[in-house]
Amino acid sequence: MTAKRYHVIVLGSGIESLVAAGYLGKAGLDVLVVDGAESVGGTLVTREVVPGYRFDSCLDSPGYLSPAVVADLALAHHGLKYSLGEPLMVAPRPGGPALRLSADLEATAGSLRQASPGDADRWPAFSDRITTLAGLLTDMYRRLPPRPGEGGVGDLMTILRLAARVRRLGRVELMEFLRTFPMPVADLLDDWFEDDLLKGALGVVAVRHLALGPRSGGTAFGLLHQQVGATAVPRGRPIISGGVGHLAWTLEVSARERGVEFRTGTGVAQIVVTEGGTTGVVLDSGEEIPARAVVSGYDVRRTFSDLVDPVHLDPEFAAMAARVRYRGVAAKVNLALGELPDFTGLDATDLRGTVVLCPSLDYLEKAYDHTKYGEVSDRLALELVIPSVSDPSLAPEGGHVLSAWLHYAPFHRRDGSWGESEREAIGDLALRILQDAAPNMANAVVGREVLTPLDLQDRFGLTEGQVYQGEVALDQILFMRPIPGWSHYRMPVGGLYLCGPATHPGGGITGQSGRLAARQLVRDQKKGRGRRAWT
Structure with missing residues (x-):
């Protein structure tokens, strides 16, 4: 036949x-x-790893x-x-008011004012600037990219459309676009803000799945890329009903x-x-x-x-x-919980978006320093979501599922590959960091799944764990x-x-x-x- x-x-x-x-x-x-x-x-893929708990095993958001x-x-x-979690992003502050970034500019400014009145005053202009610059990328991403030197009619039309779009930015915004693209995100954020927690949270967004630290050139572009299609900073994560x-x-x-x-x-x-x-x-x-x-x-x-x-x-x-x-640099931990994490200054309604555990840009840069030598820092930055807050069907009554990306966990380790002991070690490290921010986590975990960069490659076909x-x-x-x-x-x-x-x-x-x-x-x-x- x-x-x-x-x-x-x-x-x-x-x-x-x-x-x-x-x-x-x-x-x-x-x-x-x-x-x-x-x-x-x-x-x-959404699957049941622990009986009764359904995880977004690899990616927990379509972006x-x-x-x-x-x-x-x-x-x-x-x-x-699907819907966007609100607040868009939160970060607990030890001994102080938590950071809440919302689609509502006034609500965000109100949160920022508790730590820095100056940051609150500057936030609307920063949000408008980043949204405008990311808007140019949004237009570029909707069509085929122009190919320099090709000279085809399609390439010429794309270049002309792009030129018209850039011209509408105006001289000041165009200069800012060209200046921002190659910048380290740390320099960009230091230009605008004082609060270390705010800068640390946005820094994590900028280096998402990059083998670069916040003081590396080009990471400001990373922030713009993660803002494509957004009308507020940071871009919210779509919460898909059913996972x-x-x-x-x-x-x-x-x-x-x-x-x-x-x-x-x-x-x-x-x-x-x-x-x-x-x-x-x-x-x-x-x-x-x-x-x-x-x-x-x-x-x-x-x-x-x-x-x-x-x-x-x-x-x-x-x-x-x-x-x-490729250079994958992130590991994933999925947790089945008997109760919600008790983060300082946050309640259940604050946990519909992304939670970031990264106190400063210096903290994030030091975590990256280890990556350059094929090592894992003992103080990682965590970016986590708890989708069961918005979709209770993912867990038993009273229970929750938590998914966290760990920055940084290099695919290429100086001491060899990722084995069972290394997998358990980074899972334990993630739990310790979570317990520092939410002490009740010590007794809340019902089960867990840990994915190293090697697991991401072997299980999902992601070369070097690069999603x-x-x-x-x-x-x-x-x-x-x-x-x-x-x-x-x-x-x-x-x-x-x-x-x-x-x-x-x-x-x-x-x-x-x-x-x-x-x-x-x-x-x-x-x-x-x-x-x-x-x-």
């Missing part, structure tokens, strides 16, 4: 793969999604969820419900409604390439499935080192692919993402595309990579671009 030949095979069932599959199905193409995991979702994707794929129709896995489920239902087929529980062993173009994939079982195009939701290393025979790659391209930086499939740094964004010269999703192997967060605009901007990759493929199909006719 001859295997069905698909228009497109999508590799992986992470969010960007599901988005790409949905758009391709909507365009009328025959699409098959293949994933070695038993269920869809990739890094967005900025593109409204266009939600509308185009009718996700609300398929049951997607982040429900977002994956709605995307799967939407894709199936558009005719997309799924094969889970079987991985891909090889992308088949013949005469410079892909002709399909070979599964781990040895079965070959033909297709006119392959869209990989995997990162550059996994796609081109593991799945494509290097004989089909230009040596220069292969060398650039090998130079993509963004490559650092979102100044030399790995826009036309340089994933590889300079190949930012438009179409790879040098004919019919092969990338669609994951490894591509423009990068991690934390959910749906945009998949949407843009699918649009590029459909555009190529309509133009008859490539080795084969799309019939």
Whole structure:
């Protein structure tokens, strides 16, 4: 029996793969999604680790969820419900009033005034400045990045649109944009504020999943990237009803409604390439499935080192692919709790957003100093959420689930790899830090799950534990993402595309990579671009 030949095979069932599959199905193409995991979702998966407690095991937030994707794929129709936690971010202050950052500028100013009247006065201007500058990135992330030197009509139009958008900023804002991009976030925050707790909390946002400290150049861009799509500082985290896995489920239902087929529980062993173009994939079982195009939701290393025979790659391209930086530096701890943490100065209503435990930029920088030498500091910064406050269905009555990212935990350890003892040690360290801020945590923990950077790689396919499939740094964004010269999703192997967060605009901007990759493929199909006719 001859295997069905698909228009497109999508590799992986992470969010960007599901988005790409949905758009391709909507365009009328025959699409098959293949994933070695038993269920869809990739890094967005909600599962029961401790009986009765359901965790967002890896990522606990989709980041900025593109409204266009939600509308185009009718996700609300398929049951997607989400809201922003309010306050957006809080931080307990030992011996003093807690920090509360809210979508309401006056409410935030009122919180800041307790520690620094000057900071309260400056906050509205700072929020407006950061929101304006991040707005420019938001526009850039909605479309294909211009490719310097290409000279195509599409690139020229993108440059003209961008130039018009920049011109509307005005001279002062343009100068601030150019000044801010390469700055260390510590310098930016020191220019504006006095309160160490405020600066520490915002510093954590800026270095999220970066192997950089707050005094490293380019981390102010990290803050802007994490503000894309936001109308307030910091950008709130969408709380998905039923857990982040429900977002994956709605995307799967939407894709199936558009005719997309799924094969889970079987991985891909090889992308088949013949005469410079892909002709399909070979599964781990040895079965070959033909297709006119392959869209990989995997990162550059996994796609081109593991799945494509290097004989089909230009040596220069292969060398650039090998130079993509990953450097995962975060570990994850999920806790099943019998009661809410009793943070100083915070009540249950304050715990709907993000809680940050980082007293200052100096504290965060010292934690990073250890990372440079492949070590884990004994004083980590924690960024945590308690989604059960907003969604009680995630835990038994009276119980809660807590998910915390630990900064920093380098994938590459000087003393070797991550083993069981190192996993338990960093889990214990996280608990000690939590107990310092909320003493009742000593007896509140019912169970836990600890994910080291190595676990993130082995369990979720994240190279070096990097959840963004490559650092979102100044030399790995826009036309340089994933590889300079190949930012438009179409790879040098004919019919092969990338669609994951490894591509423009990068991690934390959910749906945009998949949407843009699918649009590029459909555009190529309509133009008859490539080795084969799309019939």
